[in-house]
Amino acid sequence: PVLARAYHEKVIAHYEQPRNVGSLPKNDPNVGTGLVGAPACGDVMKLQIKVDENGIISDVKFKTFGCGSAIASSSYMTERVKGLSLEEAEKIKNTEIAKELCLPPVKLHCSMLAEDAIRSAIRDYRTKRAKAGEPKKAGY
Numbered sequence: 001p002v003l004a005r006a007y008h009e010k011v012i013a014h015y016e017q018p019r020n021v022g023s024l025p026k027n028d029p030n031v032g033t034g035l036v037g038a039p040a041c042g043d044v045m046k047l048q049i050k051v052d053e054n055g056i057i058s059d060v061k062f063k064t065f066g067c068g069s070a071i072a073s074s075s076y077m078t079e080r081v082k083g084l085s086l087e088e089a090e091k092i093k094n095t096e097i098a099k100e101l102c103l104p105p106v107k108l109h110c111s112m113l114a115e116d117a118i119r120s121a122i123r124d125y126r127t128k129r130a131k132a133g134e135p136k137k138a139g140y
């Protein structure tokens, strides 16, 4: 079906030209790093966020050692969360990614990796800020 093909092309586009591939400085106090793995297949995803003084995600980078769907899911996630508050970003569900990219059921766990990764990055950022004893910021 035409629709299925269109969605499939979206996966391929994110896979062949993933957006926001790379790394942010791990020790930057404004950077949160999420590193997660999928027990089902052993694929690994690293996703990093940089949070500005208003509590908004101003930069995102990822590196995924995994299948095409995992790469597409992380690429999609980085575009989706840029400009969002932490609260907004942590509400994004893997089902949204799976639907947007038209992932088949066997590939659902690939999009789950992206949901786990953003949550883990947010958690890391908050832990870092708490340890630094920083006053609460908007969106904290």
Ligand code: FES
Pocket: 004, 007, 008, 011, 101, 102, 103, 104
């Ligand atoms: Fe490949 Fe839809 S069949 S993503």
Ligand code: FES
Pocket: 038, 040, 041, 042, 043, 066, 067, 068, 069, 070, 107, 109, 110, 113
């Ligand atoms: Fe495991 Fe895609 S097959 S992340």
